[in-house]
Amino acid sequence: MFKENFYNDLKELAAIPGAPGHEYHVVKRLVELIKPHADKVEVDHMGNLYAYLEGNQPGPTVMIGAHSDEIGALVSTIEKDGFLRIEGLGGVSEALLIGRKVEVNGHFGVVGVKAGHHQAPDEKRTAPPMNQLYVDVGAKSFDDVIEMGINIGDPVTYISGIDRFTNPDLICGKAIDNRSCCLLLIELFKNLQERNFSGKLVGVVTAQEEVGLRGAKVSTYKVNPDYAIVIDTIACGDTPDVDSYPVEIGKGPVFPLLAAGQKSANGNIMAHQMKDLFVRFSKEENLPYQLSVTANGSSDVSAVHLVKEGVLSGAIVIARRYSHSPVEVADLNDFETAYKLLEALVKNIDKWGNMDFVK
Known part of the structure; x- marks a missing residue:
């Protein structure tokens, strides 16, 4: 049922135009979708959306972010x-x-x-x-x-609607990057209505990611979270024209340990605490995952982790073929797995353990 609902919702959301700086139609629809499941929803002047949900006991503020814009x-x-x-x-x-x-x-x-x-x-x-x-x-x-x-x-x-292949788990269309992860965020809020988690969850949908991670800088400063998780998509290497990049669709979410290369000021080296956390929960939940090291590509996490005194951050991303094209291809199973991991992480914040750099 998850995959069917996700596919149908994505068909609608991906069809809405939302170029960087012009995400207003997308954000309007996202507000309608998430507002019934949040304590409070705000949209700032830049177009960043904030949804808040308080857990049933004290704990840290965790921000989970996805971006609304498309190329x-x-x-x-x-x-x-x-x-x-x-x-x-x-x-x-x-x-x-x-x-x-x-x-x-x-x-x-x-x-x-x-x-x-x-x-x-x-x-x-x-x-x-x-x-x-x-x-x-x-x-x-x-x-x-x-x-x-x-x-x-x-x-x-x-203009390129979301369609399915003969294999119904494979989908194709424009703006899978990153309307897909906006839907994961909404699904998470829907399933946390019993508030069976610690602390405060802040779901953020950022603007202008595709032109320099701009919304992420503004929104992270506003939220000032203790921890942040960015959910996005990532280019994969399972087509005949890509060599030596072992990331495939259908093999589970990806944890990008290095993004945008060692020399880029806009890159990110994932904090070892977040890598260990994601791997541990994936194993405990028996969920497949992939590790990635690449000199290309980035996500909002590259901006998030540098805000204020620095935010302990990590990214969980979904492999997709034909990046930044009108025919992006992804596997619905990967989104379902990523969702299960996100839900397990949030519901068990009190089991994250020591997140200090030196343990």
Whole structure:
């Protein structure tokens, strides 16, 4: 039942456009979904959502965060003939934009592609740079575009619904990164209504993760948690074009021990206390898990752990193929396993033990 409900809810939530800085429609829906299960819900001026739930006995403040935004673009220019130029937001790829259906501030559009009949041989082998791409919204002039309600600075996101493979556990679509983990957070609040945990749980859905982990910095400062867990997705290595990265879909959630490389100021080395905690509970609950060390990619945890005096933080992430594309692929079993681990961690906060750096 978990997988069926999760799939159906994700179809709805992932379809809502939410480019960085323009997450308002997503956040509005998330407020509606989580408010009945929280003591209090707030949204700050940046678009970060905060949901609070008090446990039945004293304990630490634990923040669990996921981000609401997806990669996208903004309208940068409106041409006199009604075509739109765009500027990318986040890790959007020119090669994946060409010929795609997109939504522009509520309007249908397509990213234009030069007909193969008109392409020179070298053009057939390369993707145009971002400043040469354009969006066709069916307008014939600048004035047509303005009358439609589209203007410079409006968000552009993929149109690509969530679908299933013949194997019903595998799903595909846009914004699995990271609407999927927003749903895990909501599911956690639903199942903690008996408040059978210690301390305070603060569920945070951050804005603008895809453009520099910005919401995470603001929200962590506000919450000032004792511990933080970030839930997100991560690129995997189980396709023919990736070598020597042993992370696969369907093998359980991933604990990224090193993210964004040793030389990056925006990276994260997971605290050994959090790694040990995640591994211990996974084993106790008989749940599969994977360990990851990669020079690429990051998540909100890279910002969270540096706030104020430093927050003891760790990430639990879900492997997905074809990252930052309109055809991200993930396994529903991984989300179910991650949920079970999160629930076990929260319900047993009083069993976390000594979390000091030196024990």
